[in-house]
Amino acid sequence: MSSEVEKNEQRKIKVTDTTLRDAHQSLWATRMRTEDMLPIIGKMDEVGYHSLEVWGGATFDVCMRYLDEDPWERLRLLDSYTNNTNLQMLLRAQNVVGYKHYPDDVVREFVYKAAENGIDIFRIFDALNDVRNMQTAIEAVQETGKHVQATVVYTVSPVHTIEHYIETAMELQEMGVDSLCIKDMAGLLKPYRAEKLISALDEKLDMPIELHSHYIGGMAMTTYLKGIESGVDIIDTATASLAFGSSQPPIETMTAIFEDTKYDTELDLDLLFEIDSYFERVRRKRGFSRGVTKITDMQTFSHQVPGGMISNLVSQLEDQDAGDRIHDVLEEIPKVREDLGYPPLVTPTSQIVGTQAVFNVLLGERYKVIPDEVKSYIRGYYGQPPAEIDPEVQKKAIGDEEPITCRPADLLDPTLDDIKDEIERYAEKEEDYLSYALFPQVALKFLKERKKEKDIFGEDNKEEGHTKEANEEMELTD
Amino acid sequence: MSSEVEKNEQRKIKVTDTTLRDAHQSLWATRMRTEDMLPIIGKMDEVGYHSLEVWGGATFDVCMRYLDEDPWERLRLLDSYTNNTNLQMLLRAQNVVGYKHYPDDVVREFVYKAAENGIDIFRIFDALNDVRNMQTAIEAVQETGKHVQATVVYTVSPVHTIEHYIETAMELQEMGVDSLCIKDMAGLLKPYRAEKLISALDEKLDMPIELHSHYIGGMAMTTYLKGIESGVDIIDTATASLAFGSSQPPIETMTAIFEDTKYDTELDLDLLFEIDSYFERVRRKRGFSRGVTKITDMQTFSHQVPGGMISNLVSQLEDQDAGDRIHDVLEEIPKVREDLGYPPLVTPTSQIVGTQAVFNVLLGERYKVIPDEVKSYIRGYYGQPPAEIDPEVQKKAIGDEEPITCRPADLLDPTLDDIKDEIERYAEKEEDYLSYALFPQVALKFLKERKKEKDIFGEDNKEEGHTKEANEEMELTD
Ligand SMILES: [Co+2]
Ligand SMILES: [Co+2]
Numbered sequence: 001m002s003s004e005v006e007k008n009e010q011r012k013i014k015v016t017d018t019t020l021r022d023a024h025q026s027l028w029a030t031r032m033r034t035e036d037m038l039p040i041i042g043k044m045d046e047v048g049y050h051s052l053e054v055w056g057g058a059t060f061d062v063c064m065r066y067l068d069e070d071p072w073e074r075l076r077l078l079d080s081y082t083n084n085t086n087l088q089m090l091l092r093a094q095n096v097v098g099y100k101h102y103p104d105d106v107v108r109e110f111v112y113k114a115a116e117n118g119i120d121i122f123r124i125f126d127a128l129n130d131v132r133n134m135q136t137a138i139e140a141v142q143e144t145g146k147h148v149q150a151t152v153v154y155t156v157s158p159v160h161t162i163e164h165y166i167e168t169a170m171e172l173q174e175m176g177v178d179s180l181c182i183k184d185m186a187g188l189l190k191p192y193r194a195e196k197l198i199s200a201l202d203e204k205l206d207m208p209i210e211l212h213s214h215y216i217g218g219m220a221m222t223t224y225l226k227g228i229e230s231g232v233d234i235i236d237t238a239t240a241s242l243a244f245g246s247s248q249p250p251i252e253t254m255t256a257i258f259e260d261t262k263y264d265t266e267l268d269l270d271l272l273f274e275i276d277s278y279f280e281r282v283r284r285k286r287g288f289s290r291g292v293t294k295i296t297d298m299q300t301f302s303h304q305v306p307g308g309m310i311s312n313l314v315s316q317l318e319d320q321d322a323g324d325r326i327h328d329v330l331e332e333i334p335k336v337r338e339d340l341g342y343p344p345l346v347t348p349t350s351q352i353v354g355t356q357a358v359f360n361v362l363l364g365e366r367y368k369v370i371p372d373e374v375k376s377y378i379r380g381y382y383g384q385p386p387a388e389i390d391p392e393v394q395k396k397a398i399g400d401e402e403p404i405t406c407r408p409a410d411l412l413d414p415t416l417d418d419i420k421d422e423i424e425r426y427a428e429k430e431e432d433y434l435s436y437a438l439f440p441q442v443a444l445k446f447l448k449e450r451k452k453e454k455d456i457f458g459e460d461n462k463e464e465g466h467t468k469e470a471n472e473e474m475e476l477t478d
Numbered sequence: 479m480s481s482e483v484e485k486n487e488q489r490k491i492k493v494t495d496t497t498l499r500d501a502h503q504s505l506w507a508t509r510m511r512t513e514d515m516l517p518i519i520g521k522m523d524e525v526g527y528h529s530l531e532v533w534g535g536a537t538f539d540v541c542m543r544y545l546d547e548d549p550w551e552r553l554r555l556l557d558s559y560t561n562n563t564n565l566q567m568l569l570r571a572q573n574v575v576g577y578k579h580y581p582d583d584v585v586r587e588f589v590y591k592a593a594e595n596g597i598d599i600f601r602i603f604d605a606l607n608d609v610r611n612m613q614t615a616i617e618a619v620q621e622t623g624k625h626v627q628a629t630v631v632y633t634v635s636p637v638h639t640i641e642h643y644i645e646t647a648m649e650l651q652e653m654g655v656d657s658l659c660i661k662d663m664a665g666l667l668k669p670y671r672a673e674k675l676i677s678a679l680d681e682k683l684d685m686p687i688e689l690h691s692h693y694i695g696g697m698a699m700t701t702y703l704k705g706i707e708s709g710v711d712i713i714d715t716a717t718a719s720l721a722f723g724s725s726q727p728p729i730e731t732m733t734a735i736f737e738d739t740k741y742d743t744e745l746d747l748d749l750l751f752e753i754d755s756y757f758e759r760v761r762r763k764r765g766f767s768r769g770v771t772k773i774t775d776m777q778t779f780s781h782q783v784p785g786g787m788i789s790n791l792v793s794q795l796e797d798q799d800a801g802d803r804i805h806d807v808l809e810e811i812p813k814v815r816e817d818l819g820y821p822p823l824v825t826p827t828s829q830i831v832g833t834q835a836v837f838n839v840l841l842g843e844r845y846k847v848i849p850d851e852v853k854s855y856i857r858g859y860y861g862q863p864p865a866e867i868d869p870e871v872q873k874k875a876i877g878d879e880e881p882i883t884c885r886p887a888d889l890l891d892p893t894l895d896d897i898k899d900e901i902e903r904y905a906e907k908e909e910d911y912l913s914y915a916l917f918p919q920v921a922l923k924f925l926k927e928r929k930k931e932k933d934i935f936g937e938d939n940k941e942e943g944h945t946k947e948a949n950e951e952m953e954l955t956d
Contacts, residue, residue, distance in 0.1 A: 118896035191703060192739050218699065218722075225669060238774055244696075250771070253696035256779035261670050271778045276773050290770045293728070295754050298718055301734035302747045471523045 013263045014050035014234040016088060016210065018248050020078075020280065021053040022478075023238035026214065026247040028288045028307050030062040034074045036049035036286075038081065040278045043130050045082040045273070048267055050234055051121050053269045054078050055114070057478050060097035061439055064446040069416050072431040079118025083324055086120040086147070090478060093126040093134040098350055101156050101381070104136045105414040111140035113431050123181055125151035125478070127346050129164075130383030131171050132407040138175055149210065150177040153467045154184040154197075155344035157337070159387040162200050169201055179234075184223070185346055185478055186306035187216030187297075191226035202231030210234035213248070215291065216307055217298045220249045222259070228263050239272070241280040245291020246308060252276065302329050309350045316358060323360050332357040339393045340377065341385030343359040347478060380404040426451050491741045492528035492712040494566060494688065496726050497757065498556070500956075504692065504725040508540040508768045512552045514764075516559065518756045522862040523560040525753070526745055529599050532556050533592070534567035535956050538575035539917055542924040550595055550909040551745055557596025564598040564625070568956060571604040571612040572887050576916050577826055579859070582614045583892040584915045589618035591909050603629035603956070605827050607642075608861030609649050610885040616653055627688065628655040632662040632675075633822035634782050635815070637865040640678050647679055657686040657712075662701070663824050663956055664784035665694030665775075669704035680709030688712035691727070693769065694785055696775045698727045699735070708739050712829035717750070719758040723769020724786060730754065769828055781808050787828045794836060803839050810835040817871045818855065819863030825956055830855050848875045856884040904929050 020041075024032040037054075044052060055075050063071040079087060094101045096110050101334055111122065122141045125135040141148045150172040152165055169180055180201070182189070189197075194211070201209060211232045213220040224235050236248050243250035255267050281291070294315075297307035310330070317323050333345075336357045343349035356374050360366040376382070378394055380403035394403075404411070415437055423436050426447035435443040498519075515532075533553050553710045557565060572579045576587050589600065599620045604611040605629055628650040630643055647658055658679070660667070667675075671712040672689070672942060679687060689710045693697040702713050721728035732747050761768070774792075775785035786828040788808070795801050811823075816837045821827035834852050838844045854860070856872055858881035864930050872881075882889070893915055901914050904925035913921040 031873055190737075217734065218728060219735055221696065221700050222703045222735055225703065226648055240771060242772060244771065248540075250696060250776070252776040252779065253771075256695065257669055257697055259668075259779075263531070273773055273777060273780075276776075280773060292768045292770060293718060293722065295718060295751055295758060298728070298730045298734075298754075299751060301730065301737075302751075 008347060011478055013228055013232075013258060013265050014208075015251060015254070015265055015267065016051045016053055016212075016234055016236045017047070017049045017051045017238065017251065018236050018363050018384050019044075019238045019242050020055055020243075021055060022058055022212075022236070023247045024240035025058050025478075027242055027245055027291050028283075030058045030285065030446065031066065031286070031288075033067055034069055034077060036282050039073075040076060040275060041078055041081045043271070043275050043278075043329075045085050047085075047271055049085050051086035051088040052082065053088045053090065053123070053236070055087065055119060056091055056097050056123075056360060058097075060435075061151055061442065064439065064444045068446065068449070070446075070450075071435070072113070072429070074231075075114070075119070083408075085289045087118050088121040088123060088149075089114060089119045091122050091124045091136050091137055092478065093124050095126075095139075096438055101133070101408050101412060102438065103291065103412040103414050104409055106418045106434065107136045107141075107409075108140040108439075109416060110434050111137060112144060113434060115141070115144035115146050117431070121147040121149055123149045123151055124155055125181070125183055126383060127153060127349050128343060128383040128386065129153055129168050130176070131161065131168065133383045133409070134172075135175070137407065138172075138177060142176060147179070148177040149179045149181050150175070151181040151183045151212075153344045153346060154182055154189050154344075155186070155342075156188055157386065159341035159342050160344075164386075165197060166200055166204055173205055173207060177207070179206060179210060180372065181212055182227075183215040183219075184211070185215045186300060186304075187218075187220055188300065188304060188306075189223050190215060190219060191222040194227040195230045196225045198227050198232055205247070208233040210236065212236040214246055215244050215249050216246055216293065217300055218293050221253065224249060224254065225257065228258075239276045239470075241276055241283050243291065245293060247291050255432035262425060299330075303334060304319045304345070305333050305351065308344055309345060313354055313358065317362075320362060322362055329354075330359045331356050332361050336360065339390040340374075340388045341387040343377075343382075343385060347430070348373070349377070349382070352382075367393055367396045378403060381408050384397055424449060488740050488742075491706055491710075491733070491736060491743050492686075493729060493743055493745065494529045494531055494690075494712055494714045495522065495525070495527045495716065495729065496531045496714050497522075497716045499533060499535055499537055499568060500690075500714070501720035501725045503540075503956075505720055505723060506761075506764065508536045509544065509766075510760075511545055512547055512555060514760045515552075515648050516555060518753060519559045521753055521756075522750070525563075525749055527563050529564035529566040530560065531566040531601070532554075533565070533567065533597060534575050534601075535727070536683055537577075538913075539920065542917065543920045546732045546924070546927070548924075548928075549913070550591070550907070553592070553595045553597070554667065564889055565596050566599040566601060566627075567592060567597045569602045569615055570956065571602050571615050572625050573604075574615075574916055579611070579886050579890060580916065581890040581892050582887055583894045584912065585614045585833050585887075586618040586621075586835065587894060588912050588916075589615060590622060591912060592625050593619070593622035595909070597624065599625040599627055601627040601629055603631055603659070603661055604861060605631060605647050605824050606821055606861040606864065607631055609653070611861045611887070612650075614652070614698040614884070614887065616650075616655060617859050620654060620717075625657070626655040627657045627659050628653070629659040629661045629690075631822045631824060632663070632667050632819075633824075634659055634666055635820035635864065637820050638822075644678055646684055647683060651683055651685060655685070657688060658683060659688045659690055660692050661956075662689070662691040662698075662778050664782075665692045665696075665698055665862070666778065666782060666784075667691055667701050668697060669700040672701045672705040673708045676705050676710055677706035686711040688714065690714040692796055693722050693727050694725055694771065694780055696726055696771050699731065702727060702732065702921060703735065706736075717754045717757050719754055719761050719768065723771060724775070725769050777808075779811060782823070783808055783811050784823055784828065787823060787832055791832055791836065791920065794832075795840075798840060800840055807832075810839050814838065818852075819865040819867045821855075821860075821863060826851070827855070827860070830860075832874060845871055845874045856881060859886050861886060901925060 060071045063069040124134050124137045138148050152168050209232050211227045237251035238248040240250040240252050252272050255265050296310040336353050352373050355371050359369045375397050380396045516578050538549045541547040574580050602612050602615045605684050616626050630646050634722050689705045715729035716726040718728040718730050729751050731742050774788040830851050833849050836845045856875045
């Protein structure tokens with residue numbers, strides 16, 4: 001076959017494989033086990049990926065909470081079987097791998113230990129694109145000498161203009177980050193919008209641009225195509241059996257699309273199929289479904305509410321015998337979002353906006369009840385909202401109280417020193433203190449169990465398969 | 479949201495919906511019933527589609543063979559509930575809606591009756607892009623005053639160059655056809671290849687270009703995007719719950735992609751969601767799966783063998799306890815295809831090439847056995863092969879016999895007059911003779927049953943639900 005685009009301006013596209021983090025977080029409720037990863041990690045290391053996203057996001061919490069696995073141990077194992085490929089993690093900035101802001105000492109120490117155990121690239125994002133929330137994490141990674149990938153969260157609103165993204169990206173560039181990720185977790189970035197956004201960023205920035213989209217409504221591959229034509233250097237994909245649906249686009253298709261063009265990924269399709277066959281067998285064994293695009297995923301196109309959030313709202317409403325109010329809630333959400341200064345609808349802000357919208361609809365009066373997390377958001381504890389909060393809503397929520405204007409974590413005291421005593425008898429390594437600092441209850445239970453087993457069975461006879469029952473399913477969109 | 483592409487060069491994209499023909503032929507083994515279509519056809523007629531593909535391809539045969547439905551009756555009903563939208567059919571040129579060449583009198587009469595019963599646009603294709611095989615059908619449609627859409631089948635081979643497609647399209651244009659369809663039934667058309675192909679065609683042709691791709695490996699939406707940028711006027715899509723996998727791309731996503739650009743389809747997303755919700759309910763009721771992309775679908779990228787053909791070969795080999803030879807067969811197929819002059823791998827040529835490749839591998843000697851249909855192909859009875867047939871293979875197959883060089887149907891005598899007597903007592907309308915001319919056994923059984931029921935129950939008491947058992951599943955890729 002002939003080369004479709006002139007080879008002389010060759011611009012090879014790099015690829016991040018998300019199979020071991022985002023893909024199974026999106027499709028398998030983050031339930032892939034380390035034992036599922038080890039037989040194939042060597043082959044994945046041979047592909048020639050720019051990086052493997054294998055850690056962070058929800059995987060840390062889920063390892064301990066549901067899989068009875070030590071996330072640090074997983075990282076060490078993966079690192080020990082990869083020689084050619086960067087290992088990458090998703091770091092929720094000041095939220096680390098949790099759901100609230102942690103003190104700076106926890107953020108710093110976590111980054112040091114992650115780097116020590118094998119992470120080469122740290123992708124750092126904040127739900128509100130508030131760079132102050134990313135500062136400590138960025139500086140800590142810079143101290144380790146590892147790669148800082150700063151992130152801007154993509155959303156649609158009157159204040160999320162191309163100029164907003166350029167300003168934020170320029171700020172991040174001035175902080176000395178190594179690359180920029182555009183994070184389209186809801187699959188909202190349309191191809192011709194991507195063309196404008198990426199062209200503008202590419203012109204201003206002196207660093208590589210990575211595009212992270214979720215397939216969801218099905219636009220992501222067209223968005224990657226126009227994004228790449230406009231200057232994207234790296235794309236995020238997953239192996240076919242863990243691609244599509246709420247996950248990333250499939251690497252096999254992207255490879256075929258750009259083969260023999262100037263954007264050729266130069267990956268070996270047959271090796272990719274071999275890897276995919278392995279994961280397809282794991283998928284069947286574990287009983288998970290393939291990713292498909294549901295109508296609710298597509299309804300995102302008409303009101304910008306992410307599909308995962310819609311499913312959550314529907315079941316929330318059905319619990320109240322009010323399933324028929326979903327359309328009212330979907331109409332209320334953009335209004336609440338406007339009142340609150342257009343936060344991107346991503347964890348945790350999607351819950352904040354969604355819960356308020358449900359109250360507004362079910363109680364028949366807007367802001368009659370305002371949940372604590374909404375008040376907390378209005379007080380500034382999540383960071384700077386993208387636009388001004390409606391003064392009347394603010395008054396109803398917090399009266400005459402002044403929202404904070406500082407970086408939220410400035411108000412948090414260091415905690416690592418204080419917790420040493422609390423779990424000293426269960427900890428085996430420095431990293432265990434971090435696990436506890438992030439998820440005290442979950443980590444304590446995990447560490448206690450581990451000690452008990454070792455007391456009974458000895459070091460090498462860990463009992464198999466006593467997975468804890470899941471008490472709650474979390475909506476995880478990152 | 480702002481307009482991403484300047485509105486001043488507005489070029490609205492038209493859409494053909496394939497839900498009622500190709501989509502369920504691809505995903506539901508063509509088993510959608512007329513009763514599933516009637517409750518929603520009125521809403522589909524309101525959307526503003528350029529056309530609804532509702533008839534032809536495999537639907538005609540399957541109606542009688544498996545659904546105990548009269549295909550003519552379906553067409554009349556659909557026509558009676560549509561006022562705004564063109565009804566479209568897929569006509570297999572001299573094969574009409576069957577799997578072999580029929581005499582000219584059958585082709586002509588079929589076209590007249592299809593037009594009379596409601597077809598506005600006839601999409602006509604030949605598996606070998608032999609325009610002689612399309613000639614009678616084209617002329618017959620022209621006599622009715624309806625729209626002739628001529629088709630070129632897309633495939634990958636050294637002789638299927640851009641120039642080949644331009645030449646074929648120019649020949650068709652000279653025959654006075656109204657529009658051109660590029661038919662990518664195996665999802666092989668890559669976006670940057672489409673860009674070159676469509677740009678070249680758009681420059682030469684004075685008629686609208688329609689692009690028909692199957693999603694299969696997942697490239698189709700990127701192909702539509704580059705195709706549209708390069709001059710495509712009309713795209714083929716299906717409603718989301720019957721899209722993806724081996725079917726067409728979803729209309730909802732395509733609408734979202736082009737919204738507020740110069741290519742805006744101007745379709746109403748909420749109406750599209752309403753229609754999709756209906757079909758999603760039908761899908762669940764009927765127990766069909768959603769379309770997903772399998773690894774075999776993607777392996778198409780490395781050896782150009784259509785996914786549907788691979789599944790068929792695998793089960794053919796497993797019947798012979800030779801499932802492990804699939805890789806050998808996949809390597810043999812391109813060689814056989816080359817020997818036979820690079821026919822596109824589409825029904826019926828996919829079977830011809832596939833069967834020969836299986837024989838060559840299993841018998842351990844190439845062309846030791848040559849099936850009748852391969853001989854028939856080599857004799858020229860399917861039309862002119864795209865390139866020369868290997869002389870040694872030809873010799874082995876038909877010795878010194880000269881292949882025919884005329885249009886295959888020139889050798890077929892008219893049949894319609896002769897069959898009148900055979901089924902006169904079962905026929906109720908002129909169309910019944912056509913059904914019988916095309917599928918004698920199936921039609922006779924169908925017509926007899928109908929008569930028996932009417933004799934017993936009277937006109938209005940047709941017994942429900944005594945669907946005949948399917949004896950065979952056919953591979954249908956058009
Ligand atoms: Co993600
Ligand atoms: Co088709």
